[in-house]
Amino acid sequence: MEPPQVDELFEDDAAPSLFTDEIAPERRRGRGAARNPAVRYDRLTTGRTDDGWDREDDAPPVRTEVIRDASRSIIARNTSPDLPFDRSVNPYRGCEHGCIYCFARPSHAQLGLSPGLDFETRLVVKPRAAALLETALRRPGYRPAPLAIGTNTDAYQPIDREHGIMRELLEVLWAYRHPLFITTKGAHLTRDIDLLGRMGRAGLLQVAISLTTLDTRLSRAMEPRAAAPPRRLRLMRALAQAGVPVQVNTSPIIPALNDHEIERLIAAAAEAGASKVSYSVLRLPQEVSGLFQDWLAREYPDRAARVMGKVRELHGGRDYDPQWGKRMRGEGVYAQLISRRVRAAAARHGLDRALPALRCDLFRAPPRAGDQLALPL
Template sequence: MRRLQVGRGGRRENGAVRAVRGLADLANVRGMFQSRAMDRPFVRTPGRGAGGNPANRYDRLSTEAAWDGWAPEEDLPPLRTEVSLERPRRVITRNSSPDVPFDRSINPYRGCEHGCVYCFARPSHAWLGLSPGLDFETRLVARPEAPQRLARELARPAYRPAPIAIGTNTDPYQPIEREHRIMRGLLEVLLDHRHPVAIVTKGTLIERDLDLLAEMARRRLVRVGVSLTTLDRDLARRMEPRVPPPARRLQTVARLAAAGVEVRAMVSPVVPGLTDHEIEAILARAKDAGAAAASWIMLRLPLEVAPLFRDWLETHYPDRAARVMARLREMHGGRDYDPAWGRRMRGQGPYAQMIGQRFRVAAARLGLDADLPPLDCSRFRVPPRAGDQLSLF
C-alpha cells in the first residue's frame, strides 16, 4: 500500500510516495479495500464509529490511499485512545445562536470517545489540526484545570449568572471522565457557587455524581437531558459504538429521577428511515423510567459528517442508504444539510412536519410536553476564600 500526498487541486506532489503511518491511517486503508482471498471486506475499525480519517478541511495537503496489489493478511490491533492535556485560558464559551436555549457552555473535553458516527461536533476537531473522523474519537483533549478556571471566571465582579450548558458539543461523561474526573470538579465548583447548570449526556457515568446532582436538584440548580436515539441494541452498537446500550441509559433516567433530578428525554437525533418509527416507543419507555419532559432533533450532517455518515450507511445498511439520504435531502432543500438558523435542527417540508406532529401527539399523551420550570439563578454567590473579609450580615 502506498500513501500519496495530494494538493487541494488533486495534483500529486514530488516525493509523495510514503509509507502508511499510524494506526488510524492503517485502519483507514484496511477499510477501503476488499480481500480477494477471503471475499469479504476487512473490518474497518472495531469499536469505532467512523470508517476512516477524512482530510482536515484547513490543511493545504491531504493524503490518499493507493492500491499497490498487496492485501494485509491479518487484522490490525484496535485503535487506542490517546489523551492530550490542555490548559485553557477560559472555559466558559459564549454563543448568540438564536435557535438554542442557552448563551454559555463549557466543554471539559475536545473530541468524544463515544464515537457516534452522526455527531455534529466532529468538524470542530479540524480546528485542532486533526481529522473529524477517527481522530475525533481516538485523539482526545482533556482540560484538567477547567474547574479552577471556572471558579476564577465566576468570581469576576462583572459576571452575571445564567444556566451553563455542559454536553452540548462533546459528552462530559464519555469514558475518559472516569479517570480525569473533570466533570465532577466542575459540578463541585458550580454547587459551591449555587450556579445553575443544564447537562446533556449519553453516559451512565453520570450516576457517580448523584450525590452532587441530588443536592443541586434540591436547590433547583440542575436538570439533565439524556439522549435516547434508538431502543434497538444492535443499531445502537453500530451507530454509537462506545455508548451504553439503550436499556442501560433508561436505567440512568430512572436513577436520576429517583434522586429528584429533572430529566428530559432527548429523542436525538431522529434518523429518517432508520429510527423514526421508534419515536412513540422511546417516549413511552422514557416516561416509564421517570422522565419529566422530552424534546427531539432531526439528524444533522454538517461538513465532514455527511460523507462519514453516508459511508457508514453504505457499510451497515446498504438496503436503506438511498432512502435515508433522500429523506434528509428532501428536508434540506436538496442538500445533505441546511445550516440556516431555525431549520438546521428540524428541517422543513412535509416529512419534517409529520415527524414533528407525531412527536407532539405522543409527548402530549404521555404528559412530556410541559415546559420545565426555570433553574434558579437567585442563589448565586461567590464563596469566601481564605483571607477574605467576611460580611457582618
C-alpha cells in the same frame, strides 16, 4: 479566519493523521468511523500505498490517545437563536462514544485533526477546567445564567472515568450555587448522583438523556461506545428518584432508520421518569455527511438511498441546511409530520409541559481563606 495552530492549544505534540483510507474492521472495532477524511484546512493529504513490506494484519488496533489542553479560558459563549443557553463548558474535545451522526465532528478540524477516527480516538482533555471555571465565576462582572455541559461533546464519555473532570466541575458549580443543564448518554453519570441530586432538589440542575433508539443492535452500530438503551433508561430513573428534572432528547431522528420508534421512545422515557421531551432531526454538516453515508452503505445498504432521500427532503434538497430555524427541525411535509408525532406522543404521556426555570438567585461566591467576612447588622 485562519484555524488555530495545534501548538497554541496543546501541551503535548499532536502528530498528523495517518488513516485517510478505510481502516480494516479488526483494527477499528468499537469505533463509529471507518476512516479519517483529510482536514479541510490542510493543503496536502496523505494516503497509504502497498510497498510490499507491511501487511495489514500486522498493524495494531487504533488506540485512544489523550492530548492535554493548555487553554486559558473555559466558558464558551454563543448568540444562536436556536439554543436556549448563551454559555457552555466542554471539558473534553472529541468523544470516545463514536456516534457516527455527531454534528460536533467537524470541530476537530480546527485542531488539525480529522473529524473521522481522530474525533473518537484522539481526545483532548482540559485538566484545568475546574480551576478556570472558578476563576471565571469569581470575576466581578460575572452574571449567572444557566450553563450547558455536553452540548458539543459528552462530558460523561469513557475517559472521564479516569480524569474525573466532570465531578470537579460539579463541585465548583454547587459551591457557587450556579444553574446547570447537562446533556449526556454516559453510563457513569451515576457516580455523581449524590451531587446531582442536591443540585436538582435546589432547582439548579436539569439533565437531558439522549435516547436515539431502543434497538440495541442499531445503537451499538451508530453509537458504539455509548451506554446501551436500557442503561440510559435506568439513568433517567435514577436521576428522577434523586430529585433531578429529566428531559429525554430523542435526537437525532433519522428517516427510515429510527423514525418509526418516536412513540415508543417517548413512552419508555415517560415510564422511566422523564418530564419533558425534545428532539432534532439528523444534521450532516461538512465532513459528517461523507462519514455518515459511508457508515450507512456498510451497515444498512438496503435502505441507504431511502434514508438519504428523506434526509434531503428535510433539508430543502441538500444533505444539510445550516440556516437558523431550519437546521434542527428541518422543513417541509415530512418535518411537519415528525413534529406532530412528537407533540402528540408527548401530550399522551404528559411530557409536553415546560420544566421549571433554573434558579439564578442562589448564586454566590463562597468565601476563601483570608477573605474579610461581612459583619452582622
